[in-house]
Amino acid sequence: KNEVEQSPQNLTAQEGEFITINCSYSVGISALHWLQQHPGGGIVSLFMLSSGKKKHGRLIATINIQEKHSSLHITASHPRDSAVYICAVSGTYKYIFGTGTRLKVLA
Amino acid sequence: GAGVSQSPSNKVTEKGKDVELRCDPISGHTALYWYRQSLGQGLEFLIYFQGNSAPDKSGLPSDRFSAERTGGSVSTLTIQRTQQEDSAVYLCASSLGSHTGELFFGEGSRLTVL
Numbered sequence: 001k002n003e004v005e006q007s008p009q010n011l012t013a014q015e016g017e018f019i020t021i022n023c024s025y026s027v028g029i030s031a032l033h034w035l036q037q038h039p040g041g042g043i044v045s046l047f048m049l050s051s052g053k054k055k056h057g058r059l060i061a062t063i064n065i066q067e068k069h070s071s072l073h074i075t076a077s078h079p080r081d082s083a084v085y086i087c088a089v090s091g092t093y094k095y096i097f098g099t100g101t102r103l104k105v106l107a
Numbered sequence: 108g109a110g111v112s113q114s115p116s117n118k119v120t121e122k123g124k125d126v127e128l129r130c131d132p133i134s135g136h137t138a139l140y141w142y143r144q145s146l147g148q149g150l151e152f153l154i155y156f157q158g159n160s161a162p163d164k165s166g167l168p169s170d171r172f173s174a175e176r177t178g179g180s181v182s183t184l185t186i187q188r189t190q191q192e193d194s195a196v197y198l199c200a201s202s203l204g205s206h207t208g209e210l211f212f213g214e215g216s217r218l219t220v221l
Binding site: 030031033035041042043044045048086088090091092093094095097098099100 | 140148149150152155163198200206207208209210211212213214215
């Protein structure tokens with residue numbers, strides 16, 4: 001079992017839909033990271049959080065430390081949100097990455 | 108520049124040749140990581156540098172892979188006697204501290220071994 005699990009692996013949505021991507025982890029962490037990778041592009045850090053909730057534009061990230069679970073929400077999704085979203089955790093060890101959720105938003 | 112810079116962005120080489128990939132991290136970032144991403148796959152850890160400490164080389168897949176970081180800044184990943192299975196995107200990332208800060212990635216170096 002991977003130490004960081006994401007679901008779903010693939011997601012197709014219609015423009016305007018509310019999207020949720022989940023991440024569960026099994027190790028102790030200092031922080032959890034949400035990253036975005038566009039096709040053929042580099043990786044951009046969206047959020048780093050250790051508790052509670054953060055919001056940036058249409059993106060919201062939450063974390064429940066007790067349940068070892070985080071969610072990334074996208075409100076009013078748009079085709080430009082199409083990308084791979086990667087969850088990663090960090091602590092006293094190396095960063096551990098999930099395998100990513102491939103999101104496609106259709107116009 | 109303000110971000111992590113990698114070069115070359117694309118490299119095509121013949122099997123058996125050596126390649127060098129360069130990473131220039133964000134100024135002041137003491138932690139530097141190399142990752143490999145094969146087509147459609149997740150990130151595979153290769154090597155980690157933190158300040159002047161000995162690097163964590165535990166992710167290097169074979170002794171054909173090596174990396175160095177000069178003066179705590181620029182890093183070079185060297186692959187000797189390249190094989191077709193080395194074809195991948197090699198990503199460099201840096202952060203302010205070890206394993207806890209926000210990670211900043213370069214655009215990657217796409218290596219194709221013919």
